[in-house]
Structures are given as C-alpha cells and as structure tokens.
Amino acid sequence: MILATIYQGLNWYLISKHHGLVRLMNQKNKQRIAGMLLTLLMSHSGFSQIPYAHQIAAHREEYKADFLKSSTSPLKKDDLQNLRFFEPDSTYRIEATVQRTPQAEPFELPTYDGKKKTYVKYAVLTFRLKGKPYELTLYRSLQLAQLPQYRDYLFLPFKDATNGQSTYGGGRYMDLRVGTIKDGKVLLDFNKAYNPYCAYSDGYACPIPPKENHLTVSIEAGEKQFAGKK
Numbered sequence: 001m002i003l004a005t006i007y008q009g010l011n012w013y014l015i016s017k018h019h020g021l022v023r024l025m026n027q028k029n030k031q032r033i034a035g036m037l038l039t040l041l042m043s044h045s046g047f048s049q050i051p052y053a054h055q056i057a058a059h060r061e062e063y064k065a066d067f068l069k070s071s072t073s074p075l076k077k078d079d080l081q082n083l084r085f086f087e088p089d090s091t092y093r094i095e096a097t098v099q100r101t102p103q104a105e106p107f108e109l110p111t112y113d114g115k116k117k118t119y120v121k122y123a124v125l126t127f128r129l130k131g132k133p134y135e136l137t138l139y140r141s142l143q144l145a146q147l148p149q150y151r152d153y154l155f156l157p158f159k160d161a162t163n164g165q166s167t168y169g170g171g172r173y174m175d176l177r178v179g180t181i182k183d184g185k186v187l188l189d190f191n192k193a194y195n196p197y198c199a200y201s202d203g204y205a206c207p208i209p210p211k212e213n214h215l216t217v218s219i220e221a222g223e224k225q226f227a228g229k230k
Contacts (some may be wrong), residue, residue, distance in 0.1 A: 002063050056088040056191050059060065066095065074201035082228030084168075092190035092221035096127035098138075098181050104110045106142055111205040112170060112198045119207075122154055123181075127188060129217060136188075137212050152178035157209035158193075160219040168199040168225055172210040193222030 064083060067075040075083075104121035111117060119139040126135050144150040152181055159171040172193040180186055196206035 010066060023213040047099065052090050052093075053088040059192060060085060073198050074204065079200070079228050084224035084225055086191070086221050086224060086225050088191050089221050090191075092129075092219065093188075094127045094129060094188045096125040096136075096186050096188050098184050098186050099124045099126070109139070109207045109210065111207050112196075113203060113205050115205045117205065119155070125156075125186065132217070134215060134217065135212075136215070137210065154178060155207070156188075156213075157196075157207055158213040158215060158219075159209045160217060162218045162220060166220070166224055168195045168223075170196060170206065171213075172196070172197055172219075173198055190219050190221040193219065195223050195226065199230075200228070201230060 064080045067073045067080065068077060100123045101121045106118050106120045108116040109119045120143055121137055122140040123138045124135060125138055126133065128134070136156060139155045139157075141150075141153065141155055144153050154176040156174040156176060157171055158174070160167075163169050165172060172195055174188070174190070176186060176188075176191050196207035198205040
C-alpha cells in the first residue's frame with residue numbers, strides 16, 4: 001500500500017502541467033525522478049516503514065543531484081560517478097542526549113583556506129556507539145542564522161579514525177535542525193555524514209572540525225574519500 005501510494009503520487013507529478021514535469025517521462029531525467037521520489041517518500045506518513053537501506057539510497061540520490069543545482073559546486077555531472085559511500089548501516093543511526101549551552105559565547109572557527117567563520121556552541125551531544133560513550137558539540141552559524149531559510153540550521157563537523165584512510169582527511173560534516181530535537185533527544189545518523197567541498201577542490205572556506213569533535217572511533221558510515229581528481 002505504501003509503495004502504491006508513492007507511485008500514484010509520482011504519476012500525479014508526471015502529468016501535472018502546473019509543475020511542468022511531463023518531460024520527466026524521458027529516460028534522461030532519471031535523476032530528477034529520483035529526487036521527486038525522495039520528496040514523496042519523506043512527506044509520506046509511511047516513510048518510516050520503507051527499508052532503511054532504501055531510505056539512505058534515496059537520500060544519496062538527492063545529495064548527488066544537489067551538486068548540479070549550485071553555481072558554486074565543485075562537481076559536475078561526470079564527477080558524480082566518483083562519489084563513494086559506505087554501505088548503509090543502521091547501527092550508526094543513534095539517539096543522542098542534547099545538553100543545551102545557552103550561555104556560550106560566539107567564537108571564530110578556522111577554515112581550510114585560512115579564513116574564519118563565526119559560530120556559537122549550541123549544544124553538547126552525548127551518545128553510545130558500539131557500547132562506548134562519546135560526545136560531540138553541535139554548533140550554529142551566526143551568519144546563516146540571519147537567513148530565514150537557515151534560521152534553524154545546526155552544524156556538526158567531526159573527525160574520526162577513518163580520516164586519511166577510507167574517508168577525507170579533513171573530516172566530515174552532518175546537518176541537523178533545531179526542530180529535530182525532541183524532549184532533549186536527537187537522532188544522529190552517521191550514514192548521512194558528507195564531505196566538505198574541500199574534499200573535491202581547493203579554494204573553499206570549509207570549517208575545520210574543532211578538537212572537541214575528534215572521535216577516536218572509526219565511523220564507517222556515510223561518505224568515503226572522493227575517487228576523482230581534486
């Protein structure tokens with residue numbers, strides 16, 4: 001029933017002249033269909049019943065498509081084949097306890113191109129992974145907080161024991177939203193960890209994960225080292 005409803009919704013989008021999506025019937029637009037399917041999945045009440053691996057696969061298709069939407073993207077269509085990911089692993093989908101830090105002062109976070117960006121510590125996240133306790137700090141960009149569409153945006157940069165081996169040496173990022181924090185808890189899904197633009201090309205102001213966010217454990221989830229030329 002869930003998939004039937006999704007396919008019906010997809011067909012509606014395909015024939016809707018209002019959205020101008022009739023051309024998506026063409027096989028050359030598979031990537032756009034995948035993005036639409038992800039949107040339908042996410043908005044559907046039965047999304048949680050879709051197999052986890054399928055959820056992550058849909059998320060990654062949308063992630064790839066986003067590179068082609070930005071004029072400042074370091075990747076072109078032909079580069080997307082060089083993106084690599086760990087296999088989806090639900091053991092890296094973890095509930096963390098959120099301890100807010102309302103008295104935290106803004107600070108300058110260095111970037112890999114020598115610049116600095118202003119952030120404030122938003123909360124400390126504590127969680128257990130493979131039976132051991134860990135801690136990460138969640139930040140908010142003061143610059144992005146001025147934009148309505150990013151007002152609830154939260155930033156989680158981190159390093160782990162895979163950096164420089166199977167993953168990018170400069171660490172990886174995760175995005176969260178204020179609204180995803182419920183009753184002092186938030187879901188951390190390392191399968192959605194992604195590389196900063198600096199992993200693909202030089203010249204980007206990518207924040208360097210602070211020492212407090214350096215994990216000693218290997219996070220074998222999310223995006224791997226880029227397989228193309230930098």
